[in-house]
Amino acid sequence: MAAAWHVGSVARSDRVSISTIDATMSAVEAELTVSKRDKESTGVNIGEPGIWLTDPKAYQKKLSDLLGERDPLDVMAETPAFLANLVSAHSPEVMRTRPFPKKWTPNEIIGHLTDTEIVFAFRIRTILCEDNPVILGMDQELWVERQRHNEREPVDLASMFQALRHANLVLWRQMKPADLKRTGRHSERGPETLKTMLRMEAGHDIWHMDQITRYLSAITGAGANAAEE
Numbered sequence: 386m387a388a389a390w391h392v393g394s395v396a397r398s399d400r401v402s403i404s405t406i407d408a409t410m411s412a413v414e415a416e417l418t419v420s421k422r423d424k425e426s427t428g429v430n431i432g433e434p435g436i437w438l439t440d441p442k443a444y445q446k447k448l449s450d451l452l453g454e455r456d457p458l459d460v461m462a463e464t465p466a467f468l469a470n471l472v473s474a475h476s477p478e479v480m481r482t483r484p485f486p487k488k489w490t491p492n493e494i495i496g497h498l499t500d501t502e503i504v505f506a507f508r509i510r511t512i513l514c515e516d517n518p519v520i521l522g523m524d525q526e527l528w529v530e531r532q533r534h535n536e537r538e539p540v541d542l543a544s545m546f547q548a549l550r551h552a553n554l555v556l557w558r559q560m561k562p563a564d565l566k567r568t569g570r571h572s573e574r575g576p577e578t579l580k581t582m583l584r585m586e587a588g589h590d591i592w593h594m595d596q597i598t599r600y601l602s603a604i605t606g607a608g609a610n611a612a613e614e
């Protein structure tokens with residue numbers, strides 16, 4: 386069953402248990418592209434308390450820990466099919482259902498993943514082609530809200546993700562070990578190598594595939610104890 390694929394593969398690896406994922410969920414939920422301070426200073430509702438991490442390096446490590454010893458390129462190559470299966474197995478109505486207050490819908494999670502591919506597409510090319518460039522963060526919540534991801538067709542979002550991921554995988558696969566050592570200066574996390582970003586991107590996939598699976602279980606009633614985060 387497609388929906389169980391990601392969780393199953395994580396469990397099989399024996400490196401990251403689902404309880405470990407649950408324990409890190411609230412932390413990983415927070416993209417550190419926008420700090421709590423910035424959120425507050427701009428008057429944007431930050432939602433639930435504690436959703437924004439205060440330690441960017443911890444976020445980096447948690448995503449890397451989710452990946453464990455798996456090959457990031459293998460993980461990232463599997464995600465488009467996983468999402469394509471989800472949108473064919475569930476109606477648009479289900480995909481647009483908000484399972485918990487203030488949490489994304491499954492459709493919005495896929496929208497967020499397309500945003501991440503767009504952001505990474507620019508960042509990795511900038512770091513590969515320029516010397517130690519500044520990499521800017523983005524406000525993931527506002528991107529999801531103002532692009533109205535939830536109004537989009539789930540099939541379209543999944544297909545956009547597939548195309549964007551393909552374009553990025555082509556570039557990732559071309560990179561030599563020396564390329565992966567190149568650095569950018571993240572506006573909040575500081576210096577970051579392409580190798581670190583690759584591991585983060587794959588860990589980000591694992592986190593959101595687990596999240597979307599749990600949310601769909603909660604919406605459809607398939608999971609007895611679907612976790613909110």
Ligand code: NI
Nearest residue numbers: 416497589593
């Ligand atoms: Ni994310």
